[in-house]
């Protein structure tokens with residue numbers, strides 16, 4: 001039966017180029033989406049650019065352009081990056097669109113009608129020198145949990161999500177003046193009312209959420225959930241849909257995370273699907289792919305908002321939260337200058353090598369070290385040495401000695417069994433979000449192909465046992481055809497090339513390909529070229 005699958009990729013923030021860390025966090029979403037589509041399920045896979053908030057306004061001020069210019073520039077860059085890497089979003093949008101704004105405004109009205117948004121007059125941090133109320137991010141200070149330097153919304157040292165009021169020794173991040181407090185009216189979201197509900201959600205999802213998601217969420221709950229401001233004093237953002245708040249904007253944390261709903265709704269609408277029904281608990285399986293630092297937003301804040309909107313909505317089933325990609329055992333950061341951007345990666349390597357590497361050596365369960373040397377090694381060892389080699393050794397021999405014709409013959413029964421098992425195993429692992437193991441299983445299938453080839457020695461069979469040679473070749477062709485399905489979620493371009501070689505007309509699917517009749521190899525192109533280590537630049 002056709003299933004509903006909802007996949008949300010985290011919304012990258014539009015004030016800097018994407019780097020390998022983003023890619024590691026987001027690529028799993030695409031693998032999962034491609035797999036379910038191959039199975040024939042109804043997939044809605046969305047993401048977009050997070051385009052509002054202070055870092056963009058700060059950056060715009062610095063560059064002397066408008067916030068919209070900054071956000072548009074990065075949105076276009078992100079979009080191109082994702083296209084270049086074959087991401088298959090059903091919609092990659094931006095929080096700047098009018099559709100997003102109006103759907104967010106409707107949700108805010110619903111949340112307020114349901115009693116989870118209230119007004120509060122409070123003293124707000126004010127910079128007497130800049131003559132401005134300061135947003136959380138415009139305040140710097142000392143983290144109350146770890147004593148490290150923190151911004152008003154999150155501590156960079158211990159990752160605690162903060163409220164600016166918790167910070168010690170507060171200063172204006174723009175001019176460095178100590179802040180004073182002045183009264184201001186804001187809207188608040190009653191996050192504190194969801195403490196117990198999130199607690200029981202963790203219980204329910206204990207087998208589906210990744211370990212880091214469970215741990216980070218528990219840590220977050222232990223600190224106690226605190227109501228969060230919905231509005232902020234800023235020019236750049238979505239209008240607050242309530243009277244008396246014309247001088248404020250919707251806080252970026254609430255509208256960006258609601259982007260999953262606003263984007264999903266647009267896709268559903270374009271297909272004539274009732275999104276509310278689609279996303280109803282029990283009707284859908286949902287996945288959310290992002291990095292470790294984004295966990296509380298997806299396991300606490302987003303589910304609380306969903307419950308505040310409608311308690312029948314599905315809450316995140318699978319949290320696909322990756323760990324960090326480090327450079328030389330150091331956390332990557334702009335200030336350290338050790339970021340490798342996606343632009344740079346794409347200028348050096350084929351997209352399928354990037355996709356393969358970021359899953360096989362990605363930070364699925366623990367931090368990983370990224371290095372170009374290791375990248376080249378993995379590409380040469382697995383893509384050239386295992387996968388490319390299996391296809392190439394078969395086809396080049398058949399081209400040379402048999403005019404590229406693969407005669408219909410008997411397919412080894414053990415191999416058929418292995419093939420079916422591989423489909424099942426890879427499927428189960430992908431559905432559980434265990435992509436690294438899924439890819440290992442797929443590569444092991446090719447290893448078995450190479451082993452089968454070596455054991456049968458078709459180059460000898462061709463001389464001594466022509467029936468045996470036809471069987472071996474046809475069995476290998478059968479494996480190669482099925483490789484083009486099994487690897488399709490991971491390296492789609494390569495899989496299409498394999499299909500082209502064998503003139504397989506059918507699109508990829510999650511079903512065993514059964515060969516019929518003689519086959520003709522259509523081209524001699526190598527699937528992968530061996531890479532050289534780059535010389536120092």
Ligand SMILES: [Zn+2]
Pocket residue numbers: 143144145146147148150155156157158159160
């Ligand atoms: Zn801290």
Ligand SMILES: [Zn+2]
Pocket residue numbers: 127128129130131172173174175176177
């Ligand atoms: Zn100031």
